Amino acid sequence: MPSEETRTAPGNGVTVNTATTRESPAQQNGIVSSHDVISPVSQSQTEHQPSSSTPAAPAQPPREQWGGKYEFLLSCIGYCVGLGNVWRFPYLCYRNGGGVFLIPYFIMLFFTGMPLFLMELSLGQYGAAGPITVWKCCPLLKGIGIGMLCVSTFVCLYYNVIIAWTFYYLGSSFQSPLPWSCDALHNIPFCGNKTNVTQSPSEVFWNEKVLGVVNSAGLHDPGPVRWPLALCLLAAWIVIFLCMLKGIRSSGKVVYVTATFPYFVLVVLIIRGATLEGSLNGVAFYLTPNWIHLANAQVWNDAASQIFYSLGIGVGGLLSMASYNKFDNNVIRDTLVITIGNCGTSFFAGFAIFSILGHMAWRKGVPVDKVADSGPGLAFVAYPEALALLPGSVFWSILFFLMLFMLGVDTLFGNMEGICTAVLDEFPQLRSNLKHKTLFLALLCFAFYLMGLLLITDGGIYWFTLIDSFSTSFGLIIITLFMCIGISFFYGVNQFCQDIVDMICRCPPWCTKLLLYFKACWVVFTPFLLTFILTYIFIEMYRTPLHYGTYLYPTWGKALGVCMGAFCCLQILVWAIVAVSKESGTLKDRFKKSIRPLNSWRVNNINTTSQEQHVEPQQVEGPFTVNLTEADFTAMNWEAISEA
Template identity: 40%
Template sequence: MQAADKESKILTSERSSWDKPVEFVLSCLGYAVGLGNVWRFPYLCYRNGGGAFLVTYFIMLFLMGMPIFLLELVIGQYSGLGPEQAFTKLAPILSGLGYCSLVVITLVTVYYMVIIAWTVFYFFASFTSELGYGSCHNDFNTIVFSGLVSCFSATEDDKCKPMELYYNKTCMLVDVLCKSKHYEGALNKTFCYATDESAVPVYKVVNRTLATAEYFRDYVLGVRDADWYNFGSISWALFGCLLLSWIIGYLCVIRGVKTSGKAAYFTALFPYVILTALVVQGCILEGAVDGILVYITPKWGMLLDVDVWAQAASQTFYSFGISCGSLITLASYNTFNNNCLKDAIIVTAANAFTSIYAGFAIFGMLGFLAKQMGVPVDAVAQDGPGLAFVIYPEAILRLPAPIFWSIAFFFMLFILGLGSQFAGVEAVSCLIMDKWPKTRHYQAYLTLGICLGCFLLAIPMCFGGGVYIFTLLEWNTASWAILLIGFTEVVAVSWCYGCHRFMDNMASMDMTMGKVAKWYWWACWAVITPFTLLGVFAFQMSNFSRTSYEGYDFPIWADMLGWMIGISTLAPLFIFGGISLWHGKYSGWKWFQPTSEWKPQNGKTESRLTLDNNQLIESIHI
């Protein structure tokens, strides 16, 4: 017992802590609010019933997102430990669960910084007299040859005469263009007509691709003809952007929460300034109302679609960054009596608000772009990198002062992405420092090693075929595997440790709640949340599809590699659990019971519930 107390004191005596409680809240907000709020949620809302999707989203937020979010904060704050040490002491059989989170957050940190490097690339490319991504007069742009796609530039099209259209790097009469495609002629600049007097939009007649799409695919990424068997050459410009991104990230986390907490004031709050400017600008443009109506108009019939509910559950889970160990890590630096229940409510509410708010900036601009191009909003709506690096830049080109808006937009994306990275690096360093406390004396060097390692792992994604590695990691890391990690976390707390015991720990940290609130948390942790996670996992498995990127289906061996990556995130749970069983330190239910080392951080207070490792798992009741 004395040895355990000594180890606990070593683990906690030199641990850092937040200088102010608000730094923890802002760090959680910066971690949760990221690029997905801008480029994923608005599109999901539009594709899954508009305003009706918000109903499913908020239901899943209350039944799954917030309960797991709070659960992880309480584990971290109560124990004052990172995920590896916390779960090992909570239930010895789960000694590998923290390592599962470590593998996930490491891989996510590696590929997520590549996205940030893309934003840095665009940010610097915006400091020019004419935005390069709007031009078709580059070596990498396509021309029409044997039916291939032609590059289309809105900037160049504006220079053409009223009845001309920019096509194949020149201005061509629309009438001539329509006839070359076997139509009778042109009604105006936007329609070709056939012999039966039917009209077809010009954009459906000509085979064109946006200049912004070619810029991103062929210049920034350097894909061109690259595939899994021909990775192409490295983009030194992208390599430099990746290096710069990691240098900035390292400087922000060099002293752990002491520096990242200060950086969070800017990374968590400043994006709202630019986002508000984009919302205002987007809403006053011609066609913006059409885009916003597409975004928010409810399609109530879609509430009967199981896929809509599964999408809402998935978005809720992924948007908060749960099951990656980062939230447990951030909360472990709190003071013992911090009200993390209040913090959880604030962060989840702010995250949901940001997602909805960003949708007005996105769809206001998409409505404007659709109006400018003479196409329906459906034709320009995308999610993911395609929205941020192709469609939105295309809309920016058509704005007054496009250079200013380009700089502002990509700077916002950079800050949003950077703020989400802090917690990932903290989680890895926390695990190492908790495991080997003496490394805390060399925190700056340890953090440097982590950043350098992640940077080196990301270098292959700077090659022409690097986007395929990126896609493989994105599809198989922060996806189905973390659903199972989240399920294990919730089951460990609610079914093994016990909801009563867990709520008693919360009460010992001065977090009080009424009877209704207790029923709500108990129902979620014990029943609703775990079974919802299993349902979403089953749905994802039943809708499994081959990994692909822009129509290119990955080879079977690449798909198998992706599955191995996903499985590797779960492997530590079984490996370390098996090792623990082999050593046979415990027996029976003791493997699922908290050890004598599971106690309040720093011994500042004692739990009101005495833990007896000899007792059976307590029944879950209120």
């Protein structure tokens, strides 16, 4: 608890400067001054200095580390490159003006996605802690970590249902002919007279054979569990459990396959699509610019939502995976590689999708927009139907659904890692005992399986859509907005930039310029854009009814979804009140104490830093000069910690 540990605070005027006396480029540009201090609070807090007799923090069990930098990179790429890159981005691109959509998309990437991505990676790596424990840097905002945990729980609940669907389709793909093709005997009535058909064979298979949604009247009528899907869901959770059994030591090896195989499949699908008649029409439909869309606020909101959806910002997965890095890992390099690679994959996947959809439109003699769809409608209706038209359809179907399975598993690794790391950091005895850790993971997976059974009933798709629509909506934006404000103004943006410089050990000119750019984003551009997105979400949520197909959700259903999102972001307020109430003094003093970093915030990384052999911190030349007080060095005294 915040009141149980001492905090770093400005000292009695004795300062030690960790930067060189030569001015950095940033100082010469007037961006920062040499009197910026480590604590973002005022000098009026000097009366709250920690005692010199404060005992050192208790020794923590050694923290796991990635087997190599490629394991971390592939894990992050696998986490970010998920189903949204394949089934959502191409559809949004064509719906929002084709190639014009790339303009707001990359603006949102550079001013919201990339800065927030770097913030999460840096927080996790510097603090060597998960989404909850990392807020020792600002105990007032511990609720952000709790909120991330709530969002991640909702995501894991419904995301593995998608993997269960891919399992079902993957198993069905071994049948010849494919059960959703016109060649299957039970589909002949739907393929005989094309002028009198309201549903394609793939739609019938999806709605009746897989979901059973035709047997449900809505949210209030879930119906029985569909046991074939229940077995697929169980198999999916068993796979997740086995891959995560040894933590990052096992999942870090699995990603060598699961993160690279989808790229192989996309290349194969693009090559195959390029040889098909009508494929160029599909690609042209995907990329043809329509400049008038730039004036539509919906386009900008779609661009921002896709950035959040694909990068996995704000759910704790990135923060948790970065906490297992070495202290001197270059987070700026990783941010650039992962974010740009993720966006490139989204654009690349559009060619694989629309080339084959263009061929299907040509075969049917209809415009491409009549066969294009997004989400489950693309992955389980439109694209399987297109694959069924190809020679060797069984092979192509197996390849496609195997790719979807691996994309889903990689993303779920990150979300599950966020939950596991948060709990293990709060209860370190679980981390040190392999049996207890295994039991916890098994119980967690089994609990998710039981809760997920609601989503694979006859009416499960209605609950799936509800959770999908609200779990990562306004609540996620509010969480990331408070994270950005908290680090920039409470912890201190100058100190945060100095922390990044300390980790990467040196700051060449390009790094200096990038940090200045990120600093401007964290303080000005990112909060502004997040506020715009949040406002638009609330407006759309009020005036747009929620529906699945022709089913309109009742008011109580939409209210339930709003409560779901509100529950996540209200954790910030609840835990802020708890943090303030546990302090002493006036309300102003309590607030100042609650935003002050705990001493243990800076000793978390002693097992991972490359500088641990030195008593004095290494002098680092960087764009942000920070004066550390005597009390701050007390918290970072390697000798005192080793003696403890």
